[in-house]
Amino acid sequence: MSALTTRLRGKSELGIAALLGILGAVVLWDGLHLQTTFSQTDPVGPRTMPIIVAGILLVCAVLLAVNVLRGGSGEAEEGEDVDLTHPSDWRTLLPLVGAFVLNIVLIDVVGWVISGALMFYISVWALGSRRYVRDALISLALSLATFYGFYLGLGIPLPAGPLEGVL
Amino acid sequence: MSVVVGYIPTPEGEAALERAIREARSGGTLLVVVNTSRGDALVDQRFIQQQQAENLARRLEAEGVEHLLLQPLRGHDPAEEVLEAAREHHADLVVIGLRRRSPVGKLILGSTAQRILLQAEAPVLAVKA
Amino acid sequence: METLNLLMQGFATAATPMNLLFALVGVVLGTAVGVLPGIGPAMAVALLLPVTYNLEPTSAFIMFAGIYYGGMYGGSTTSILLNTPGESATVITAIEGHKMAKAGRAAQALATAAIGSFVAGTIGTALLVAFAPLVVKFAVSLGAPTYLAIMVLALIAVTAVLGSSKLRGFASLGIGLAIGLIGLDPVSGQQRLIFGQPLLIDGLDIVVVAVAIFAVGEALWTAAHLRRKPMSTIPVGRPWMGRQDWKRSWKPWLRGTAYGFPFGALPAGGAEIPTFLSYITEKKLSKHPEEFGHGAIEGVAGPEAANNASAAGTLTPMLALGLPTNATAAVMLAAFIQFGIQPGPLLFEKEPDLVWALIASLFIGNTLLLLVNLPLAPMWAKLLRLPRPYLYAGILFFATLGAYAVNLQAFDLVILLVLGSLGFAMRRYGLPVLPLIIGLILGPRAEEQLRQSLQLSGGEISGLWSEPLAIVIYCIVVVVLLLPLIIALVRKARGGRPSTLEEVTMGATPEAAEHHAVHRSAGTRNPQDTENATENKEKV
Incomplete structure (x- = not known):
């Protein structure tokens, strides 16, 4: 347990990966519930795009999780009036x-x-x-x-x- | 025992500093220079930067007074910081600079100087630029 | 000839007193947001979108154009006087310009930046006039498969080229595409991602999303990390230049323009690379290379011109193809959608009055900027003393007001807060926001083109590459995606020689930044001497 918590400390970015994963799952679930009746005028149907988007989100979620666990982290955004030396206030x-x-x-x-x-x-x-x-x-x-x-x-x-x- | 002066790089601030140096030298006491900003704007010309601070230190050294430059940035009012420095260093004199202000200008803003005058425990010397 | 006539008509529309007033308001507002910390042109346009609901679209866009150009001008002012580049495109300006200002040449730095911006903006807009109709003429002959390819290229390029982490860029893109799905499917009329919430049926209002991501997210992010130590600006009088300064500035202006425009017009070309390139070029060509890093006027003139020319370049794909390549262009496209105007190649045909008035107003706005701002530089510097509680509370106040005014329902404010928090989290964890907005805008349009393509081919997937140009563009997409891999391989083969681009980014600026650091540490020990040394070099 303690080994796990130490490993997870400072990895709050995993939350973003989780968020992406959930979002991807929701988009996929919603997309699969759409009815598709094949028609000559719309062979692509309403499901294709949600499935593509869900794919992007899920792949990103997995890769981001791997990246974070391997020690990667996103750079917080700089700005004219931003001082990153202290944590979020x-x-x-x-x-x-x-x-x-x-x-x-x-x-x-x-x-x-x-x-x-x-x-x-x-x-x-x-x-x-x-x-x-x-x-x-x-x-x-x-x-x-x-x-x-x-x-x-x-x-x-x-x-x-x-x-x-x-x- | 010390002399505490609220300093800003303006004519009234300079006048106050000059007078404070004289007082500290004649009394042979520590001179505490307080330069602060509420830090609520990106730019505050009254807060002196490193370069100016070094020049100030050199000048005080040349004058031969024992000194201390405080630049607290705690989001407090300048008046509060001067008062606190006076308490902490057991000031026997607080020196502040005053701008000649029109009666109307006085109405609009509660001034830092006024607060120090009213609340300081030590005698306050107000110098006009 | 026809173009010229249309442009003249545009001037006639843009020069009415009312529209001139809007241009002036835009220019002043744009400069102000450029100067103010924590707020930029994209945010300003987003905040103004709801206010412009009931305006004539032409007037609104004239104002937005002023904000766009004005924002750039204001940004260079703070870079020079304060050494805080608000965006990566003004990093270079900050390096040389601030050095000039410290050496007592703030007036000249501001002048060369302002006049250079004017020259570059005017030439850039002229290039826009020349090229946009050509692009349109070419574009209207293209079919759905090619459009789809172009959109895919734009999405991938913005995501993969900008920002430090591709992975996080794609994550952001995915979120934007997902938000774009919400609502009724335009073809089959089925509900997507609505979850029985009737207020979602029309999709998320693009204005609300833009305000949430750009204004609320940014304000919360900055509020959580406020700089506590105030800075001081370098006092400055009215900007002016001597004969020598003119002589040293005019060529960098032209060269900067030549770099800036094409890069701005490319998807994801942006303003950053041309400013770096311009800086390197000027350093190489200068007769005073030793001044670089200590305040060389060429190092302000060139990059500033490149920056502004790229802004004009950005408008070419935006107006001609409906492709946004930066945040401000994306928000302006959102504005087109809000006004019910379909962006894309047909824009020039369907809304010629609007388009040409907008372009004419760019010329007008540019001139106004110069006339209004050259004498006002000291006043703009004072704006930096605005207490930030008012600034950031004001941003949140107007964001709320704008998002609420769209539909007068509190539900939009819930969306605003949720997406604002998302914007905060994205900034915290290094997810760029631009792919999200561009994905949101282009996603639905790309889906439309995808469906049209396959409809034409009767469901055959090969319909996607049925046009030769589409194949070429997909090849470019592959190259863009694989570029870092290729560069790495080439470098390995050559034995670790850095690429030109890296030379630019790694070589030039950090070197100058190092100067900065060295200068500063030397300054701690004996500031007076170093300062004098710089000044002497300045006068050589």
Whole structure:
């Protein structure tokens, strides 16, 4: 057991191989369930492409797993504002994702102005800003501006939620 | 015992540093230079780079004061870092530089200087550029 | 002659006050995203897609073209002033340009980059005008088997040539193709990968996928690895060049253009290789080879021109064949699909107004870039001080807004988050995102061509190579796939001599980078002296 865990340590990339494998299996399963009636107008049928794609995914999954177990690893992406010397900062990431999820849950209930402002506010906080008043004003201004911009400028009515009639 | 100075490479920062050097030399105490950034932008001209830091060190050496350059990057407010350095090094004087600001400008931003003035335990000397 | 008439009509469309305004907005926005860290032209166009829903397609594309060219301009500005190349194509610019800036010649570096970009962009666009109709004329005579072959080539080339790991490239391609399968099969009308979820029947909105992968994935990735130590830019005034600088710049501009355009037009040619080649050439031809690595103006002028010419080159296959070869072109193709315009060789025939207005706007945008930005360089440098909480929160905010506005359903946001997390994971584990997007865009079209090919041949598999050109292209595909193997064999046979390309990538830049490192370590010991030494060399 312990030998296995040591071997698997730092091999989180196997998760990607697993993901590819699952995806490939799903595509294959779905593709094989399609009905094909041979017709002169469409000899290829709807199944061929899914089977090809599933093949690519499954082969990649296997090769990637082998590659990782042999010590290969993908290079994390560099960027102007990216510092790879420290690991992923979950204390920034989790609140960001939280803000995103909150927005998904709230947007149809309380409308864009409130949920959008809330999302921006929490995101700004998660990213390290601590100017609470200024951030709140900016969040509100941004969501109001986009609401009216989309409504008046583009003719897209974003949901107003309980503020319906006020805005 | 020490003199703590908040330093940025601007006229007001230079004025503060100059005064702090004089104070440290006359008192024969340690000079703690704090140069920091919240690090929330890709570029912060107030944070001095290696080259400037070396020049600064050489200059302080030439002045003959015992010194310490702190460049903490913990995402804290500059005021917080100066205050903390003052506590840690038992400062008997904190020197800061002030920009001449219009009354309107003062309204918009809560200034670093104001926070240090209000919260420092040691006497604070505010130098105008 | 006919081309010229069409182009003139294009100018007439593009030069209306409204469209000029869109070009200006695009150019300014493009430069801004080029300058800002963590956001590039592909992301900017993706974020703007939903906003342009109700616009005239022509105006939208005029704006996108401005963003594309402007992004490149902004990227070179940061490379020179900050030494942070945002993409591999500006690595070279950063090497020489930043050295120039440190030696007090930032104004000249910026000027040669800007004017070189203008020259290369204008010539490149002229080449586009000349070649695209020829390609179209040739392409409309081709049948489905050849198209299929071309698409396979594009998919394989992007996957196998770019990026450091082919395996991870193909994994990404597979994911993109799988996403492209979701929805109703266009021929038989059967549901694929829908799992009883009615919201998936129309397939994933390509806008949502592009925003998720380029904006959400990138913002989350950067947010998790923020650089904590701030940098400082080199102060600069208005860019200008002296007579000597002009004399040393104009030939590299032209040579860079000559490298850039053809590479940009090739699938997976990209901007990286021509910038390297241009750099090597200039170093060889220069009368001051000793300045290279210390801030030679030719080393900025050539690669910058190559970079911009390749951008124009990229648009040739995109407009003439509907083939995207880089991220921005891919997102622009997604925009065509969003507007219900079928990309491909028939584009010139069916939407001549749009195409020629777009091309004319490239000339206009290029000129605007020069006029607007040459005086504004110091202002752009200030943009780098924008606190990043606002920047990245803003990207997420607008990504959400855009994805939601497409259909006004929260379900799209779930997709956005799921695919955004996928984008994050891909960046974490080194899977390139470009094959995914290109697979998503080209996958369904390749399937269509595949079915047509075999329909024509009555189900005979040999229908795939029934056209001679298709055979040639499949041969190229095989060569592309086997190239690394061939190179390895040749090298073994020759006894370990590095190939030219490796000489370029291994030889040139690391050498310069070494200079950099040496310079820096020397700087720690006695910075003043080394700095002076560089400056002296500069003035020789």
